[in-house]
Amino acid sequence: MSPKHKLQNRVKGHGSAPGGQLLAERELRRVIDTVLRVAKSTAAEETEVHVDETCDALTRFANNAVHQNVAEQGLTVSVRTVLDGRTARAATNRVDEDSLRAAVEASLSLARSQPKDPRLLPLPGRQRYRSVDRFKKQTAALTPEDRARAVRRACDLAIKNGQVAAGIFSSGQSQMAMGNSRGLFAAYRQTRAEFSITMQEDPAASWAKANSADVRDFDPQELAVRASEKAHLAANARELAPGRYTVILEPAAVLDLVGFLFYDFAATALEDKRSCLNDRIGTQLFGKNISIADDAYHALQLGAPFDGEGIPRQRVVLVDRGVPKNLVYARSAAKRAGKKPTGHGFALPNEYGEAPMNLVFSGGDTSLEQMITSTDRGLLVTRLWYIREVDPYEKIMTGMTRDGLFLVENGRVTSAVRNFRFNQSLIEMLRNVELLGPAVRATGEESFEMVVPAMKIRNFHFSEVTKF
């Protein structure tokens, strides 16, 4: 029996369990070995293989009922070959030997079509990785019925309170493995659960969201209660004039703004002179209360302990007490800079190099309530929306507040406020942070998840107001 048939037999039944079931790691290794064996009989001098598999499910609700409910299962094999100083990648989701051979040959054909790249490095050899445990059986076992029942409870709460609920409850599992012709092999799997809810009390709304590898880390009903209470508070919003305000940004709002800084810490971005840190490394750019690290091993982070080149991820201090200190480096960027790779590279070939994907901001010890109590006049911001970069060097971002903007007067929330547009430099903002809350795993819609605190910030610039 050829490897093709063995694999197909083992794959049999895959996808039949509720929400799907991942292949055993040995099956991924078998796919990788098949590709490497096939590639040996071609002109490829070196070969790298990535295998990614997902089994995800998502229950979506609106108008107090489930209206979309989906599940997906898929596996992708991606092959990079190296030939005479040239490289290219081809991917397929078919795992029979003929399709894998076709992917190898497609990769070679692409590679041959280009000029030599004098900066192309040989593939890395075997590496050692720290183990991380981010696969939780309780999350993997979640069924459509489990999700529907939780959604039903949240919708019943909305109905009881005269509100309308919308949101998602998703769960899934994924794994990746990579190997190359120099003997490198890396594998990782994780689970992920997420609940997000918007409660609408026309014309107001509010929102709460959480995600984690472990579905037991959050309570959907608790999030529903929080969103419901804030939606009620958000009713009867008054209009304030645009201008500069002290703001208290909840963690999700902080995340969605500071998330736009991540690529600025890529060594390649500085080489390309498109980073806001060009000519600013080592300067007191932010306030002394701002420290940022990239740390894939942080207890509140998710993600693999290796990068797209198979290099182990390192913890990197990016900003120390307001001073940008270090960058992250893929292998090629590291060689050009005379540094060691930090394990943040993207799968090659690509033009972006690398980026820190596990940002952790140092927090403080001020609670959200204490921030409110300490504020004479300011705005409490639940969430931001549609954030885009207006100026890449001053890092001016624009966007809207959404789902709960509140006026704080004399240490307490006094009313809801109509939503504002902001145009605010992130650099200036991180100089104006007065208080920090404890850093938490935050999740929003504009940026990938990070560990960030709530922040109280002075002189935040709102330029216009909308109609609700």
Add this chain to the structure above:
Amino acid sequence: MWDLSTHAIDTAKLRGATYADVRVMHLRQRDLTTKNGQVGTLAQSESLGLGIRVLANGAWGFSSTDRLTREGVMACAAQAVSIAKASALAKRSDVVMAHEDAYIDSWQSPFRKDPFEIPLETQLDLLLAADAAMRVVKGVTLTETGMQFRKIDSWFASSIGSRIHQSKVITGCGIAATSFQGDEIQKRSYPNSFGGQHALQGYELVESLELLKHAPRVADEAAALHSAPQCPEKKGTVILGGSQLGLQIHESVGHPIELDRVLGQEANFAGTSFLTLDKLNKLRYASDIVNVVADARLEHGPGLGTFAYDDEGVPAQCTDIIKDGQFRGYLSNRETAHLVGLQRSSGTMRTESWNRLPIIRMTNISLLPGTWSYDDLLADTDDAILMETNRSWSIDDRRYQFQFSTEIGWEIKNGKKTRMLKNPSYSGITTEFWNSCDAICKFDHWTLWGTPNCGKGQPMQTMGTGHGAAPSRFRNVRIGTAFSNQ
């Protein structure tokens, strides 16, 4: 493929589904980029799989798989039915869909040159030559070029008897030059930002764009922007170039007319819409000269929203959205059409891939051409800022208040294009802005722009949409807000 589809539908019906539709899709993609004279990305991919959507116990379920065996398809269909039954645990009413006929058809999008048959060397040579032509300009610190080609084959089958095969070829390409000087980064792109122009065409699109001819100008402008004056902050007249207006249409007309948003189905993520049902046929959306259609038919042009049938088996249509300034229509699917009392879906259900549920998406949402020649429009303008090529875009979650900035601006004084302005931006409220439109250029200046990166849905789906637009003039617009008080 039809055997697999039939097998999936039969399994779903056996398990209790009252309706099922299946999409088998084969997607092929090739990406080429260069940066600073070196090849950046050089990759291709293919993906083949099946997604099945079912109604059971009055509720929806969807499942997808890349296991295209009899067993794999059976398991997938069975899972879709069990998911639908779980959905029914939290339903408020049974799903009902507007009537649609069954169709058996096959359609191929027209193209002259298959981009996958053009030698890669030819494609890379062109990109590297354009890259080199930009790099020779002093002050340019980063050059980028790219091409993207896609082939999408889909086989749609439904339990009402439809069997529709569609095959599409999509091409995109563009170039960009960036300049970092002092404390400023400036960028120019051609023919549009964020990857250039994209259309339902073959390699002939690339050839028509004359990248080498435009590369030196793009680079010159990127470097020259540093010494240009800042766009002032004021209220005044704005002339928008076609590609920027295309994005303005996308954000302030295309999204608010999506009926799923209007009905609250996107409230948690993409947002809702100010276009509540009471506004249909009553709201003065725009000035009298503004006519906007949602047109997925091939006769509208080779847009990213052009097809023969949507992913729910409904034929492509042209729907009036704004007629002589009045709000006339929504984008709907069979379910939402029934919910609001329409006889028929407007045919806008689209899916990114076999593993995604079709949702309401823009097709080609286009501003119909006006009567002005471009030269006459400039000559008729005493004082304005011409803004070209999008740099940033943002709008609130009900689509009222927006702000856009563009890569470059030009001062128009006494009918003439005069000096260059940097960092242009404008903002406003959707209906006030569209009501201030007093001139639209004619068909000679009209382009069906492609927006390849429209995100919507959970799980997120990226979709290509088309937006026909010609340069147009707007009065009494707030200008320069993005950089105010910085």
